[in-house]
Amino acid sequence: MHYRREIDGLRTVAVLPVILFHGGFTVFSGGYVGVDVFFVISGFLITTILLGDLERGEFSLLRFYERRARRILPALFTVMVASVPFAWALMMPVELRGFGQSLAAVSLFISNVLFWQESGYFDTSAEEKPLLHTWSLAVEEQYYLLFPVLLFFLWRTGRNPTVTVLCVLSLISLSAAEWGVRHAPTANFYLIPFRAWELFAGSICALLARDGAALKENGLLGGLGLGLIAASVLLFDSATPFPSLYALVPVIGTVLVILYATPSTLPGRLLATRPMVGIGLISYSAYLWHQPMFAYARLALRETPPMALMSGLALASLALAWLSWRYIEAPFRRRGHPWLPRRWTLFTASITGMVLWTAAGAVTHEMNGFPGRFSQAQVGGFVLNNVTLREESWQPLREIANDPGYSVQNNAFDRQDWAQGDAPRRLLLVGNSHSKDVFNMLAQAESATRRFALSRFGLSLAEALLPETGLLDAPNYKASDTVVLASLYFERDLAILDALIARLQADGKQVVVMLSGPVFSGSVATGMADEVILEAASSGPPPEAVWPELQRTVNERFFADQATTQAYAEINARVRRIAETRSATVLDRGTLACDADTRRCNAMGPQLEKHFYDASHLSPDGSRAFARQIDETGWFDPVK
Secondary structure (H helix, E strand, C coil): CCCCHHHHHHHHHHHHHHHHHHCCCHHHCCHHHHHHHHHHHHHHHHHHHHHHHHHHCCCCHHHHHHHHHHHHHHHHHHHHHHHHHHHHHHCCHHHHHHHHHHHHHHHCCCHHHHHHHHCCCCCCHHHHCCCHHHHHHHHHHHHHHHHHHHHHHHHCCCHHHHHHHHHHHHHHHHHHHHHHHHHCHHHHHHCHHHCHHHHHHHHHHHHHHCCCCCCCCCHHHHHHHHHHHHHHHHHCCCCCCCCCHHHHHHHHHHHHHHHHCCCCCHHHHHHCCHHHHHHHHCHHHHHHHHHHHHHHHHHHHCCCCCHHHHHHHHHHHHHHHHHHHHHHHHHHHCCCCCCCCCHHHHHHHHHHHHHHHHHHHHHHHHCCCCHHHHCCCCCCCCCCCHHHHHHHHHHHHHHHHCCCCCCCCCCHHHHCCCCECCCCEEEEEEECHHHHHHHHHHCCCHHHHCCEEEEEEECCHHHCCCHHHCCCCCHHHHCCCEEEEECCCCHHHHHHHHHHHHHHHHCCCEEEEEECCCCCCHHHHHHHHHHHHHHHCCCCCCCHHHHHHHHHHHHHHHHHHHHHHHHHHHHHHHHHHHHHHCCCEEEEHHHHHEECCCCEECCECCCCCECECCCCCECHHHHHHHHHHHHHHCCCCCCC
């Protein structure tokens, strides 16, 4: 294909906003759209190459995947190698366990699936994942697993039918994204069905421009394209529903630049300048390096790094990118170079690397993040391994159900007539994993158990009225006098909350709505308490005389972190309004967890036992501590 310098310049337009967005530069609040620009560019370039092969009769899947391996894997594996020692030094066990999962997922190009299951892209804890950004590589490789084969068969029908089919597929994918942003926002962000239309847009560009029919000089349209990209970078933010129809702004902008910003136009000349092309050439390596550097800075400080540091790291990522491009990317991409010159040696090395990384990730996961690295942390009731605390928190319900796999939802046991305790009235807790926390808490609170026998039905509240969940037909629902909605609430839950409360009340149930408890940032929940205790234990277990001070330090830091939970505070306010409109009883879990007068959260006990094992869930010690607090304060008394 004919080399177009302005396309490399467009890569710069894509990568710099992403770096600045991840660095926390708020003026680039929509910098994440740089990934969408990359998707369109990638679809255009790869399809152009494939079309050239098809026209010459040289189409070969083996050659295509060889080019992809040479392009993607050497620099990716280098960044992964460089990330490991920092992860070992800076991460707490639960964080290292998650890092191990990401190593395996990245090597298999399914990291988008992993991160979809773990969290949202805009979560605070996501900023501390060194390999989070590889989700976009996974999307691209999943696209290129099938697209060359699809194009091979479509091309035989001619250009126009091929364009038509790709346009139809694009519309289906875009429609899925518009649906997904409302009903499955995290999946919508990460998964290929909701992103494919952006790559298809680039592929359609390649087909339209193949015979020069659409590749015309038009500085006005090219400039409009750059303006659309800039507008989305500066005006979009984490609250923008994305990807959705909003994503058309940067995608159409990129399409206009590709088709109309030719070298003879002003936009094309700007993109083809030496600095723009230079950064564009190293953009892949820059994309790979920046996120690990930012994540490890956040993990090292356990707080938001100063912008001066993030600015320096952004520049350092470009310097590393040049070295990576010069000495890793470029040599490996040249077939015939002494480094893996033949196709089969390249494939063998690639598969070996993928197997080794998968094995390393699996071992790290199975070893629970190697908590033995901190063997000195035997202090009072302190437990370093948050995975252990999580599993212990599920144990009471698993024992009641006699089911070691009992978990958040879809439990057959929940559909039976069961209750813990012999009190005269029945209380059913309904909700996601937080209903497990409330069950553990109330089961140890005498003020609750003397009045109610407790049961639980685990599900997402957004699905509570769906017949297939079985809630409304479950014997333990029908036997209940009181239903407590206990969840961490999401936007999709609020959409049906009023109807849900109305249905429960129509069935004769007393309805209690528990607001979400606090949600702390990932660095606090999985690292702050551990960091305080480990630092105190660095020269040996600290004496009991200093334990109160360590407890105070942890609890004050948790309280200070509440500033990160404002989004949940706003959702809680809406939940309260809906519940009070229906005259449902409202209980605020936040008042149990944090005290504005003392400016402390009940996050660590006097024996240095942790009350949270992650950003919001209670440990077994936390459940006991909050149960005592319930009895002492009468918090549960409004439930009659």
